[in-house]
Amino acid sequence: MAIASPDGAASPQTRVEVLGNIGPNWFASVMGTGIVASAGASLPVHAVGLRAFAQVVWVIAAALLVVLIVLVGGHWLRHPTVARTHARNPQMAHFYGAAPMALMTVGGGAVLVGRDLIGERLAVDLDWVLWTAGTLGGLFTAVSIPFLMFTQHNVEPDAAFGGWLMPVVPPMVSAAMGALLLPHMAVGTGRETMLLGCYAMFGLSLLASLNIVAMIWARLTLYGTSGSARVPTLWIVLGPLGQSITAAGLLGATAALAVDRDLAEEMNAFAILYGVPVWGFAVLWIALATALTGRTLRRGMPFALTWWSLTFPVGTFVTGTSQLAGHTHLPAFRAAAAIAYTGLLFTWLLVAVRTARGSLRGNLLKLPPSTAPVKASKEPVS
Numbered sequence: 001m002a003i004a005s006p007d008g009a010a011s012p013q014t015r016v017e018v019l020g021n022i023g024p025n026w027f028a029s030v031m032g033t034g035i036v037a038s039a040g041a042s043l044p045v046h047a048v049g050l051r052a053f054a055q056v057v058w059v060i061a062a063a064l065l066v067v068l069i070v071l072v073g074g075h076w077l078r079h080p081t082v083a084r085t086h087a088r089n090p091q092m093a094h095f096y097g098a099a100p101m102a103l104m105t106v107g108g109g110a111v112l113v114g115r116d117l118i119g120e121r122l123a124v125d126l127d128w129v130l131w132t133a134g135t136l137g138g139l140f141t142a143v144s145i146p147f148l149m150f151t152q153h154n155v156e157p158d159a160a161f162g163g164w165l166m167p168v169v170p171p172m173v174s175a176a177m178g179a180l181l182l183p184h185m186a187v188g189t190g191r192e193t194m195l196l197g198c199y200a201m202f203g204l205s206l207l208a209s210l211n212i213v214a215m216i217w218a219r220l221t222l223y224g225t226s227g228s229a230r231v232p233t234l235w236i237v238l239g240p241l242g243q244s245i246t247a248a249g250l251l252g253a254t255a256a257l258a259v260d261r262d263l264a265e266e267m268n269a270f271a272i273l274y275g276v277p278v279w280g281f282a283v284l285w286i287a288l289a290t291a292l293t294g295r296t297l298r299r300g301m302p303f304a305l306t307w308w309s310l311t312f313p314v315g316t317f318v319t320g321t322s323q324l325a326g327h328t329h330l331p332a333f334r335a336a337a338a339i340a341y342t343g344l345l346f347t348w349l350l351v352a353v354r355t356a357r358g359s360l361r362g363n364l365l366k367l368p369p370s371t372a373p374v375k376a377s378k379e380p381v382s
Contacts, residue, residue: 022071023086027098028308029355030068034061034105035315036348041112043318044325045338055117058109065106072099090153093145097166100137101173101312103130108177124184131177135201138170142204158223158376160215162233162309165240168212172205172243174198176319179250182257195251195258202247209240220292224378229304231296234289235313241282242316245275249323268327275324282317303354305364310347318344 037058040050076083086092107130115123145167149155175198185191216237225231252271256264293301293310318340325333358364 022068022075023092023095024072024098025092025095025305026068026072027065027102028095028305028312029352030061030065030102031098031105032308032311032315032348032351033057033064034102034109035312035319036344037061037109038105038112039315039318039322039341039344041109042322043337043341044322044334051113051116054113058106058113059117061109062106062114065102068102087148088152090149090155090159091163093148093153094163094166096145097138097141097168097170100134100141100170101166103134103137104170104173104177105312107131107134108180111180124181127177127181131174131181134170135174135178138174139201141167142171142208146208156375158219160212160219161226161230162216162236163230164212164215165209165236168205168208169236169239169243170205171201172209172240172247175202175205176243176247176250179247179254182254187257192258195255198247198251202244202251205240206244209244213237213240219376223376225292225296226376227296227299227301229302229306231293231301232306232309234292235309237285237289238282238313238317241278241285242313242318242320245271245278245282245320246316246323248274249320249327252327253323271323271327275320275327279320279324282320286317303358305355307351307354311344311351314340314344314347 034057037054040054040057043050087096107127110118110123110126110130114126118126178194178198178201182191182194185194216234225234249271252264252268255267258264259267318337321333321337321340324330325337355364
């Protein structure tokens, strides 16, 4: 039973107990914060103070990561039964993919902006540690969570949602962040293996993501949206799209360090030949997701941690657009990256403030009122 203080606030004991409700979805806040720093560092449009701002945000993301590792680790020690139920929950299990991506987002940010604060050598070493841990964790979620879906989870016909992408996107993040480490590797077989391994993870994540995106499109067509706080997860579709454009661009730009010139030129060309068409579909999805989210907001969509889905995926669209600006040198992509980053900043500030407020009040630390499947529906035709 909860213990309250005379003024109605939760007691320290209660606050400790509700920490047992923290799940892997909280790592989305690290992803969404870290991408603000990385996207700002790679933005093709320079603004006064942007670099310093990116450094501050990266420090915040790194601090959040440390806090969550401690809390989630303590959660497993103090509440192992609750922690194990997350893997059996068809809604929550997918968000185990958030932790590997959080690790690699902070690691990549260390190389992009953190090196100004902690030195390049320490930044690279930190990135190697976080990238390795994140890659191993991401490959594990990419196999284990779909396996659970195939064999144990009871999945309804209208169950497909953006969260299904979370376990399979980490290898795409590994591909993009691995490209940042290539210049810091010795010339030889190891570097070439790293490059081709990143392309392999690119393909692993891309093909799995395309299957899931098709299922989400089919669910929206056949059943509609849930009209609930799950609607923002539609933005997660931008994650594999934007991150794949980013990965193709970064890998193409560094390919010459690992393979012969002819193959490197083809890989560099692939960044444009692949990136521009996928960017076009990403813009279409932004329009659809904006319309669906706005429709749900007008009907009173409550705030939840799913709102962090509006940050990291949009950030990958920014980094992908920035890569296309660098490869094509077109002002249109530079302008698009700046506009998207402005939207990212506004959304991140909104979600971060509401998360802090909800955490202090304890609203976000409570168990959901129901674990029943979220049902999708359409408006009846009049």
